[in-house]
Amino acid sequence: MYLLVISCILTRIYSLFFEGSEKKAEIIIDAKQVSLIDDLADSFWQALVQCCNAKILSKIENDGCKAFLLSESSLFVWHDRLLILTCGNTRLVHSVEYFIQQLGMNKIQQITYQRKNEYFAHAQLSSFGDDITLLGKYVAGKAFRFGELDGHHNYIFHQDNNFQVSKEDKTYELIAYQICQKASEKLTTVGLNPHEIRAFLQLDRLLAGFILDDFVFEPFGYSINAIKGLQYLTIHITPQANSSYVSIQANINLITLAPEFLRILAPKSIDLLSFNELEFSELAQQYIPKAYISKSLFQQHLSNNSLVSFANYILPQTSFSSAELLDIKGQRHAL
Amino acid sequence: MYLLVISCILTRIYSLFFEGSEKKAEIIIDAKQVSLIDDLADSFWQALVQCCNAKILSKIENDGCKAFLLSESSLFVWHDRLLILTCGNTRLVHSVEYFIQQLGMNKIQQITYQRKNEYFAHAQLSSFGDDITLLGKYVAGKAFRFGELDGHHNYIFHQDNNFQVSKEDKTYELIAYQICQKASEKLTTVGLNPHEIRAFLQLDRLLAGFILDDFVFEPFGYSINAIKGLQYLTIHITPQANSSYVSIQANINLITLAPEFLRILAPKSIDLLSFNELEFSELAQQYIPKAYISKSLFQQHLSNNSLVSFANYILPQTSFSSAELLDIKGQRHAL
DSSP, X not given: OEESOGGGGGTXXXXXXXXXOOEEXXXXXXXXXXXXXXXXXXXXXXXXXXXXTOOEEEEEEOSSEEEEEETTEEEEEESSEEEEEXXXXXXXXXXXXXXXXXXXXXXXXXXXXXXXXXXXXXXXSOXXXXXXXXXXXXXXXXXXXXXXXXXXXXXXXXXXXXOOOOTTOOEEEEEEESOOHHXXXXXXXXTOOHHHHHHHHTHHHHTTTXXXXXXXXXXXXXXXXXXXXXXXXXXXXXXXXTSOEEEEEESSOHHHHHHHHHHHHOOSEEEEEEXXXXXXXXXXXXXXXXXXXXXXXXXXXXXXXXXXXXXXXXXXXXXXXXXXXXXXXXOGXXX | OBOSOGGGGGTSOOOSSXXXXXXXXXXXXXXXXXXXXXXXXXXXXHHHHHTTTOOEEEEEEOSSEEEEEETXXXXXXXXXXXXXXXXXXXXXXXXXXXXXXXXXXXXXXXXXXEEEOOSSGGGSXXXXXXXXXXXXTTOOEEXXXXXXXXXXXXXXXXXXXXXXXXXXXXXXXXXXXXXXXXXXXXXXXXXXXXXXXXXXXXHHHHTTTOEEEEEEOSSSOEEEEEEETTEXXXXXXXXXXXXXXXEEEESSOHHHHHHHHHHHHOOSXXXXXXXXXXXXXXXXXXXXXXXXXXXXXXXXXXXXXXXXXXXXEEOOOOSOBOOEEEOTTTOGGGO
């Protein structure tokens, strides 16, 4: 594990409330013109992530993939594409703009820019609308909302050109909200080390054969990148009770893995999102435990040939919880 | 119906997206010192609502209550209290500050300030935290969040003094989200008049004996105030498909009325909130149709003696909807 910037471990200070919701960009380039692995040095990626105020913490790699763990989530680079996700108050669109400016649009085949609804939208440096206004200077595209406005939803913008995404390019997101008390307590334990978290999440078993790279944030919070050939999986955990958020993203099938993660985390609500899983409905039917009720179901074919599916599930409540007493002196910024 | 400011009918322009979520303040005063009805002229209330950039459209009244229909929701005034709710981008806390400055804290027994989570939080002029920071200059209080951070929720701030609210002071909110296509189409019909909307909502039957005062906004949107003795009910409708929001607030029992409204509006999701309905759970059990699944249940006794109950229900989805294609040129401000 190559520790690029040891000093930045303090930059991702998890306050009692931390905006876990990610912004995410995928850029597919013309690999005949350039290889993002062979032709670009790590210093390029360092500069790129700095554009959104994130920092590289560490790197793992194999022949086909470089995976950077960031102070605010992750960056994956393949020969023909990159995937970057950042949380907190980063403005990811600036990293996308940097990439466009450095490589030029003629090498770029497809840009997808996605943003989940945020918990603390008022504290964000920009809205999705602001971001796509900036992108619109470079790229013609379409934007969709997957999910109801008053519930969990994702905004997805994609470049609208002649490029057609391969249906083999399947990606998955499994987001867990309000994980159970046991999991939240475990993951907010002071002084927890990466091995204890891997053991709790049973990652050595679930990710056998993957190269792993993880980091425990202070006072809590956990990130892991995992790669195996061209496959990736990344997990980012904001574990604090009452605003817990666990994001699992991969190009391996997370719907079939969902029962394992749901058993450990027992969240009150989950989102499933997939690009190009043609069996989304059948798999969800089979693998999402029956205790979870389907609140939202959205599906859309994009003009770039992607099929995007989004579902939100909730665990029905039968007894009253107490309201959350707010520390109005300490947390006004978050309210 | 006394039409105070006819010109302001254009001020509440409903854009395709309109922030329906209300901010709400209730202030109880010492009626031995002052009567809000007898001692304050309408010009006072006009100035008060101007402080949050709303305007009075019209007024109805009886011996015990004045009800003002506002360009952005409603103001009710009784001898010993006021209730004001405003939506859109109003900054209601400035009206509360004006009231405090004009009357003085020594005449005020209890201030409650409430804010629902917003759809377009990034477009708001302030956050709940900003608002209670301002209130904190005048009032010591406590703040709670009712509802999960990632779901529908209400922030409630109340003055923390020796004053004890009467358990007879029952209030109710019934909020309907994503009303059915039929209701949304009806309520966005061009040129609809108040009588047609009253008929559609069956208000003449449901509110028999009440004095009614309503207004149809351009291009759509509807508000009505209803009073009968000390009783009030007010409805504010943002009817556009995909962001529809119907707020019904009253001191008459809205849980028992819920089946009537739900039958007409058939929303995908509803919130119930009550101050001091001691039978909240039993009534909800009895009156909320079984098709609705309980997603959130919160209950809390406040130190001012109020019992606050909050519930969110959803209608499970079984088939996929298409994603919402966004007009990224026209609606960037809303995204």
